[in-house]
Amino acid sequence: MKVSLFITCLVDQFFPQIGISTMKILRKLGVEVEFDSRQTCCGQPAFNTGYAEEARQVARHFLEVYGDSDHIVVPSGSCSTMIKVFFPKLFAEDSSQRSLAEEVGQRTFELSEFLSSVLEVESTGARFPEVVTYHDSCHLLRELGISSQPRQLIRAVEAIDFREMDHCDRCCGFGGAFSVKFSDISAAMGEDKVGWIQSSGARYVISSDVGCLMHIRGLLERQQSPVQTMHLAELLAKFED
Amino acid sequence: MLHKIRHACAGGSSVELPAEMPEFPHYSDPVEKFRQELERVGGVFLDGRRSEELAGALGLVLKESDSTEIYWEGEELFQRHGISFTLRDPEAFAKGSLLYSFHFRHRVQFPIVLNSKPAERSDLARISLSASGARFGVAETGTVVHEVKAGRGRLLSLLPPAHLVFLSERDLLMNQAMLFLSMPPGQGSALTLVTGPSRTSDIERTLVVGVHGPEKLFVILTS
C-alpha cells in the first residue's frame, strides 16, 4: 500500500520528530510512504480567523499536491478535519473544487484512524513502561468522532500504564487563534486541563494534535511540571528498529 | 412588519415538515410507570380504584397536608370519579362562581356529606388543601393535566400549599405524544401540565421543593 504523508506545517517546522515517528510506524507496517516536498499547510490559521479567501488559496495548493494520492495520512486531528470537513465548505460555491475536495477528504485519514480502520492494526509493537493519559483533541473527537482508536492503540503498547484523566474530552483551550486573541481565557482553560492531567498521576500526556500539545507543554514548562507531552505517533513508534 | 418578514423569507430554501413523528415510549403497566415517575419528582400516588380504598386515601391526604378541610372545584368532580356524596345544602351548588369545602371532623366516611361553604376568591390564599380532577394523566412523565373550562379556574390548584388531583384510570395516557395528539383544541383558556410539586434549582443548582405553587401534590387514581 502506498501512502502520501501530509506532515503538517507545525510538525515540519517545530516537531520533526513526530513526522519521523509517523514514517517509522507506517514503514514498519509495510506501507510505502511518500513525502511530497511541495506540501505546506492546510490553511487552518486563515480559515479559523475568518480569512476565507486566503484559506481557499492554501486549500487549492493542497488539492494540487494531493489530488492524485491514494491514501493521505495526517498525524493531526485538526488538520485532517480541515481537509475532510472544512475544505468542502470552503468551496461551497465552486462545484468542481468542492467535489475534488470531497474526494480527497475521503482518502484522507488521521493517523490513528488509518492504523485502526484501514490497516486494522491492533498494536504497533511499541513498548513504554510509563504512566500515560490521553487528551482528546476537539476536532478529532467531535468533528471526526475518533476516540476509541487512539485509546486502543495506546492500551496495546507493552508495559504501559494508561489512566484516563477527568474531563479528558474538555477542550484544552488552544483553539488556534483563540490562544492568542483570548490568551487569558485560553491559559485558564489550559491550566484546568493541566490540573486534571496531573491528578491522573500520569507522567506523559498523549494527544493526536500538535496544537494542543504545544499549548499544554508551554503551560507545563511554565509550571516546571515533571509531566511531559508526547504525540501519539511518538508513543506508537517506541519500538526497536 | 409581516411584509418585512415575508421579504426576508423569500430568498431562503423551502423545507418540508417531517412526515412522521418520532416514537414515544409505551409501557406494559402504565399505572406503575405513572406511580414511579410521580414519586420520583416528589408527588404522592394513592390508589383509589376500589371504593373501599378511597376513604383511606383521602384520610391520608388530610393527615399529610395537616388539613381538616378540602376545597373542591365543584360537583362534577364527584360524579366523574364515582365518589358518592350527599348534599346537605343543595342550593349552594347553584352559585356558579364559588368553591366548596368539606369539613372532616373525624375520619372520612362515605357517602361524603358536603357542608357547602361558599368561598370567595380572596379566601383562596388561606386554603391549605384543594382538590381538582385531571383531564388526563401521562404515564411517561407522571404528569397530570389540569384543564381550565366553564365553572373552573386556574388558581385553586396553584395557590394552596397542598393540592390533590383525582385522575381516572381511563384518562391515563402512555406518553406526551398521545397527550398532544388527543388534546382538544382549546375550549377553555388554559391547560396546565403538572408534574410533581413546585420546585426550583436556582440556588446552587440544588433542587428544592415548594416555591410559589403547591409544596405537596397528591394524585388519587380512580377507576
Next chain:
Amino acid sequence: MIKISANVQSALADETLQGNLRRALVDTPHPRDEAVSEVPNWEELRRYARDVKAHTLSRLPEYLQSLEEKVLEQGGKVIWAETGQEAVQFILDLSHRRGVREVVKGKSMLSEEIHLNRALERAQIKPVETDLGEYVIQLAGEKPSHLVAPALHKSRKEIADLFVQKLGMAPTGDVLEIIATARKLLRHHFLTARMGITGVNFAVAETGTIVIVENEGNVGLSVSVPEIHIALMGIEKVIPRSRDLAVFLKLLIRSATGQKMTSYVNCLNGPRRSDELDGPQEFYLILIDNGRSKILADDYMRQSLSCIRCGACLDVCPVYQTIGGHAYGSTYQGPLGAMLTPLLTSVGEAPEHAFASSLCGACHEVCPVGIPIPQILLKLRERFQSERNQKAASLSLEKLAMQGWARVMCSPILYARLGRWARMLHTVLGKSGMGRLPIPLFSRWMKHRDLPALPPRSFRELYSSSQEAS
C-alpha cells in the same frame, strides 16, 4: 460596542465567581447527560425538531398569520413590534391607560433583550421579577448570567447575605429559609399586581396556544391572578402543530435541567372565558422582530433562529465555564450569545463575540436542535474580517499579514526558505531571545506559556538528507 476582552481579567480574578462556576458546571456532572442518554431515539428527536424549525422558518409569515388569527379568535390581541422599543412603548402605554403601577414578571430573556425593566422603572412602574433566580438578580441590581439559571454565578451564601441586607431576613445558610422568605414576599405581589408579563417558549400556529415552561409556579400565578397578561415572543418561537410540542418539550426540558418534565407547562389560549372562575381579562401577545428578520434573510444564518433557549450550550462550554455569563457583556451569553449577539446587532457592534470561542464543538454536540454553532461562528468571523477590510481605507495589518502568509503557503520554496531563516534566527537569539521579538503573536502566547524551541532542522530537511543518504 461590546468588548468581551475588557471583562476577562476581572472575571478570572473573581475567586467567588470562579468557585461558583466550577461547582455548578465543572465538578458536578450535568443532570442533562443522564436525562439524554436514557432516551433511545434522542438523535431522531433532534432531527425532527431541527426539520420542523427549518420548515417553520421557511414559511414564517404563514405561521405567524395563522397564530394571530387563532389568538384573535380566542379573544386575545396581537401586537407586532419591529423593534424592542415598539414593544416597550406598547406596554408603557397600556400600563398608563389601565393605571398599572406594578407588574409581576415571569423569566423572559426577551424582556432582558428589549430592556423592559429599565423602561418600566423610568415610567414609575415597578417590575417584580418572580422567578427565584431573577428575583435574586433584581435584588442585587445585576443582569442574569445564564439563560436558565440566572443566578448561577452566585453562591448560596451570597444569596443569603443579599436577602439579609435587602429584605431583613434573619441570617441563615438554609436554602429553605431563603425560599420561604421569597415565597412570602412575592405572594403579596402576585395577589396585588394588575399586570403579568411573561416570555413564551413555544406558540402553536394551528391552535393559537402559548406555551410557557417553568418549575416554580410563578408563571402560573403571573398569568392567572392579574387582570392583564402580556406575553413577549420572538417571531421565531412559533411552531406549526400541537403534536410538535411533545418533541420540543422533551428536548427542551431534558437539555435545560435534566428533568423529564418541569413541574408546570402552561398552555394558554387567550384571556379567561366569561364562564371561567379566574384568569386575566385581557391577553396580549407581542410578536417581536428586533433584528430577527435580518437573520432570517440570510439562508445560512437562519438556522440560528431554531434555538429553543435550553442553555445546554452554556453549561458545556469551557469558555463560559471559565468566564461566566457577565463577561460577555450581552443579554445572551455563552456559545448562543457568541452567535446571536453579532447577528441581532452587527459584527461591528459585537466584534469579539464570534472570536471568543475555541471552536471545540461541545455546544453543537449537545444542541437539541443541532445548530452548528462553531460553523456559524466561523462564518461570522469571515463576515467580520470582510466588513472590516471593506470599510477601512486601507487593509488591516492582520489582513496584509494573512495575504503574505497565504502567498508563502502557496509557494513551497518560499515556505522552506522562511523556515530556514527562522531557525537561523533562533540559533542566534536563542529561545528567550525569540520570545522578546516585537511580534504581538509571540508576546501574547508567551504571557502564559513557553514557546516551543525550534529544532535545528525541519522535517523536510531531515527527509531529503535521508533520501540522499539511501
